[in-house]
Amino acid sequence: MSREEKKLDLYSEEYVNRIMSSQFRLSVRLFFVFILVLLGLPVLNLAIPRIMNLRVAGFTLTWFFLAVLIYPVTWLISWIYVRSSINLEREAVSWTDPEDN
Amino acid sequence: MQQQGIQVIPLLAVIFLVILTIVLGFYIRKSVRGTADMYVASRAVSVSMNSAAISGEYLSAASFMGVAGMIMKTGYDNIWYPVGYATGYLFLLLFIAGPLRRFGAYTIPDFAEGRYDSPAFRKVAVILVLCIGLFYTMPQMKGAGTALVNILNTPYWVGVLVVGAVITFNVALGGMKGITFVQAVQYWIKMMAISVPVLIMFIYLGGYGANLDMFHNDNENGSRLPVFRSDYSATYKPDPPLNDITFGTTIKGIFQQDTLVRITPSRRVPKDSDTIVSQQLMLSRLPDETREVVLPAGGKAIAHLFKKGSEFETGKPITVTKNGETVMVIDPVTRDKIPLEVSAKFTVTPAGPEQATIITYKAGQPVPNAPTDKTWIEPYGTLTSQYGHPVLYTYSLIIAIVCGTAGLPHILVRFYTNPDGKTAKKTTFWVMILLGCFYIFPPIFGVMGRAWVPELYAVAGGARSTDSVVLVLPRLLNNYIPHFGDLLSAITSMGAFAGFMTTFSGLLVSLTSALAHDVYGTMINPKATPSQKVSAFRVFAIISGSTAIMLGMYVENFDINMMVGWAFAIGAASYFPMLIVSTWWRKCTAIGAGVGMLVGGGSALVAIVTTMLADKEVIPSLGVWFSAHPVVRTLCEQPAIWAVPFSLILIYVVSKITHRHIPKNSGWKMLVLHAPEELNLKNRNYIEEDEVIII
Numbered sequence: 001m002s003r004e005e006k007k008l009d010l011y012s013e014e015y016v017n018r019i020m021s022s023q024f025r026l027s028v029r030l031f032f033v034f035i036l037v038l039l040g041l042p043v044l045n046l047a048i049p050r051i052m053n054l055r056v057a058g059f060t061l062t063w064f065f066l067a068v069l070i071y072p073v074t075w076l077i078s079w080i081y082v083r084s085s086i087n088l089e090r091e092a093v094s095w096t097d098p099e100d101n
Numbered sequence: 102m103q104q105q106g107i108q109v110i111p112l113l114a115v116i117f118l119v120i121l122t123i124v125l126g127f128y129i130r131k132s133v134r135g136t137a138d139m140y141v142a143s144r145a146v147s148v149s150m151n152s153a154a155i156s157g158e159y160l161s162a163a164s165f166m167g168v169a170g171m172i173m174k175t176g177y178d179n180i181w182y183p184v185g186y187a188t189g190y191l192f193l194l195l196f197i198a199g200p201l202r203r204f205g206a207y208t209i210p211d212f213a214e215g216r217y218d219s220p221a222f223r224k225v226a227v228i229l230v231l232c233i234g235l236f237y238t239m240p241q242m243k244g245a246g247t248a249l250v251n252i253l254n255t256p257y258w259v260g261v262l263v264v265g266a267v268i269t270f271n272v273a274l275g276g277m278k279g280i281t282f283v284q285a286v287q288y289w290i291k292m293m294a295i296s297v298p299v300l301i302m303f304i305y306l307g308g309y310g311a312n313l314d315m316f317h318n319d320n321e322n323g324s325r326l327p328v329f330r331s332d333y334s335a336t337y338k339p340d341p342p343l344n345d346i347t348f349g350t351t352i353k354g355i356f357q358q359d360t361l362v363r364i365t366p367s368r369r370v371p372k373d374s375d376t377i378v379s380q381q382l383m384l385s386r387l388p389d390e391t392r393e394v395v396l397p398a399g400g401k402a403i404a405h406l407f408k409k410g411s412e413f414e415t416g417k418p419i420t421v422t423k424n425g426e427t428v429m430v431i432d433p434v435t436r437d438k439i440p441l442e443v444s445a446k447f448t449v450t451p452a453g454p455e456q457a458t459i460i461t462y463k464a465g466q467p468v469p470n471a472p473t474d475k476t477w478i479e480p481y482g483t484l485t486s487q488y489g490h491p492v493l494y495t496y497s498l499i500i501a502i503v504c505g506t507a508g509l510p511h512i513l514v515r516f517y518t519n520p521d522g523k524t525a526k527k528t529t530f531w532v533m534i535l536l537g538c539f540y541i542f543p544p545i546f547g548v549m550g551r552a553w554v555p556e557l558y559a560v561a562g563g564a565r566s567t568d569s570v571v572l573v574l575p576r577l578l579n580n581y582i583p584h585f586g587d588l589l590s591a592i593t594s595m596g597a598f599a600g601f602m603t604t605f606s607g608l609l610v611s612l613t614s615a616l617a618h619d620v621y622g623t624m625i626n627p628k629a630t631p632s633q634k635v636s637a638f639r640v641f642a643i644i645s646g647s648t649a650i651m652l653g654m655y656v657e658n659f660d661i662n663m664m665v666g667w668a669f670a671i672g673a674a675s676y677f678p679m680l681i682v683s684t685w686w687r688k689c690t691a692i693g694a695g696v697g698m699l700v701g702g703g704s705a706l707v708a709i710v711t712t713m714l715a716d717k718e719v720i721p722s723l724g725v726w727f728s729a730h731p732v733v734r735t736l737c738e739q740p741a742i743w744a745v746p747f748s749l750i751l752i753y754v755v756s757k758i759t760h761r762h763i764p765k766n767s768g769w770k771m772l773v774l775h776a777p778e779e780l781n782l783k784n785r786n787y788i789e790e791d792e793v794i795i796i
């Protein structure tokens with residue numbers, strides 16, 4: 001009874017752990033990229049104020065980054081996440097398939 | 102520039118918006134077929150519709166008017182607000198959006214009970230939903246009231262009543278399904294209302310960079326202040342701190358009535374430094390007549406009586422000395438030693454029977470209360486440096502907004518309207534794009550406001566302050582094409598109004614769901630028939646709508662940003678830690694999550710309320726104590742940096758202590774949260790939907 005087997009696998013402790021940890025690893029990795037961008041900017045503002053306050057076409061560098069450029073950066077991170085996470089889910093479905101085991 | 106009487110064009114725009122909202126509500130009502138429609142729009146909202154609806158609901162009046170005003174007022178540091186509002190969704194996306202939808206509840210209290218099989222936890226969660234929800238409705242109501250004051254000169258309560266009644270009506274009719282479409286439409290109204298005026302102003306007033314270029318951050322010109330473009334009369338109400346006027350340099354003005362003025366140094370000076378007498382801060386001679394006034398913080402002080410029509414001129418900044426030697430202070434950012442300089446600060450109260458003081462400034466005079474170009478355009482300016490710990494303040498601000506976004510129940514509940522976990526993730530991605538596009542614009546209003554309508558700095562708060570820059574700035578274009586500015590101002594008024602309406606409707610749905618589903622449907626009458634549930638939803642919509650209207654009438658004198666800050670801080674320190682731990686840590690117990698959520702949120706609230714009590718001088722001694730302890734003051738005003746970790750640690754520690762109560766089936770719960778839908782788990786949805794009924 002392959003159906004029974006599949007269920008056993010799906011409802012096993014091992015399966016939960018595997019799917020959680022792979023999802024969590026993906027989230028945490030991208031989270032660190034995001035944190036680096038978000039919390040790194042105040043550090044740069046403090047450490048190299050001369051460069052961050054350079055004027056380019058009216059903007060200061062740090063103004064341009066925070067008020068304009070940061071949005072595309074977060075879009076990129078979330079796009080990578082959504083794509084990899086959906087791929088990961090597709091893979092996770094196959095983990096329970098008896099033929100793959 | 103100042104306009105009196107009814108402004109016809111903005112009025113027509115607002116009436117149009119209200120009628121559109123009501124008509125849409127009626128149109129949707131026909132298709133509402135049961136409780137699932139009411140609570141979660143039958144979990145069948147498409148990605149494009151839902152992402153516009155979430156964005157529409159999220160962009161409140163604070164985003165629309167407040168962000169632009171704050172950036173105009175104190176500059177760069179405030180850009181963290183829109184950035185945090187938009188990027189908070191990345192947190193939601195990475196850790197919460199997918200799992201939360203997969204759990205298949207109707208409300209956050211549903212999730213709380215279902216995750217831990219603990220009915221008691223549901224009650225705790227309901228209390229917090231109501232608490233955050235009501236805190237967040239108050240600023241929306243206040244915004245609606247003051248916006249109508251600006252447009253119509255109606256009494257404050259009219260705006261509250263109109264917005265409250267229209268939205269309550271819509272929510273009662275269509276529930277979540279009714280408001281989803283309305284909110285999606287209103288996102289696009291708001292996006293248009295903020296972007297079109299900016300793009301048109303670019304043509305007449307110069308581009309983004311060209312406007313920023315008017316402000317200097319080099320050593321030579323960095324200390325410049327904006328100047329009045331024409332003669333301007335500013336009205337100061339005698340409510341602290343609105344009657345404080347800080348003069349950065351030498352500025353001339355004329356009193357329009359007899360006024361009592363207390364003149365103090367603009368910054369706190371060390372107790373043992375040489376005394377600064379008022380005349381030192383002034384160029385003009387002070388009037389001889391003085392009165393003794395009682396200070397709010399206790400004690401007495403001398404105030405000078407300026408007669409009607411008398412002119413004054415403040416002095417340039419002077420250095421503070423101690424025994425004849427210059428007092429040096431450490432710059433909080435550069436760590437350089439710089440001389441402590443102070444200028445004049447007036448605290449004005451009418452000496453006669455008038456309600457307010459009026460001061461006229463001539464064109465070309467620098468504007469009081471405005472920060473200098475350099476402090477405005479560079480990081481670590483007036484906002485974050487006010488207590489001397491700018492970096493701490495900045496980080497705490499970022500954490501509060503980012504985590505607060507991920508802890509607002511009316512936003513979280515929207516994820517249940519997605520068909521599945523995958524679409525929940527895609528929706529969040531699109532929300533980030535829609536919000537990012539929107540949030541590029543409010544800072545532009547701030548920049549152009551500083552360049553073109555600097556008179557808004559003259560009074561620190563109230564209807565004609567920097568908060569109204571979004572409504573006032575477009576009117577400048579009347580100088581180029583007659584009535585064109587009024588038209589643009591009508592468009593931004595409509596956007597602001599859409600802001601109050603959508604956020605209030607979202608909050609009302611989450612308040613009503615908490616009462617109708619969590620209190621009535623689960624605790625009081627679990628055996629309710631579907632049609633009983635629908636009528637319960639409508640009754641509770643009217644009850645919570647009227648409660649919000651009454652609260653809204655009471656908060657006229659509260660500050661919008663302050664109230665929004667409360668809601669975000671409680672959300673950040675309560676729901677956010679609870680959700681993130683509940684979805685990722687299986688050894689968490691109901692007691693641990695509950696204690697962490699309540700104590701974390703509660704302590705953040707207490708901290709913020711103490712700073713408010715100090716600022717409004719309800720407990721004056723507290724203000725004195727805070728000014729002696731700037732670190733504590735910073736941490737109380739922006740509590741997220743300690744309250745979020747505190748709440749997480751509490752959840753961990755209490756869960757460890759109560760480890761015997763770890764839910765037996767937590768492995769199964771984790772599977773439900775994280776396994777993709779394709780696996781067809783049994784009992785997938787925590788809530789089984791009622792059969793469709795026709796009502």
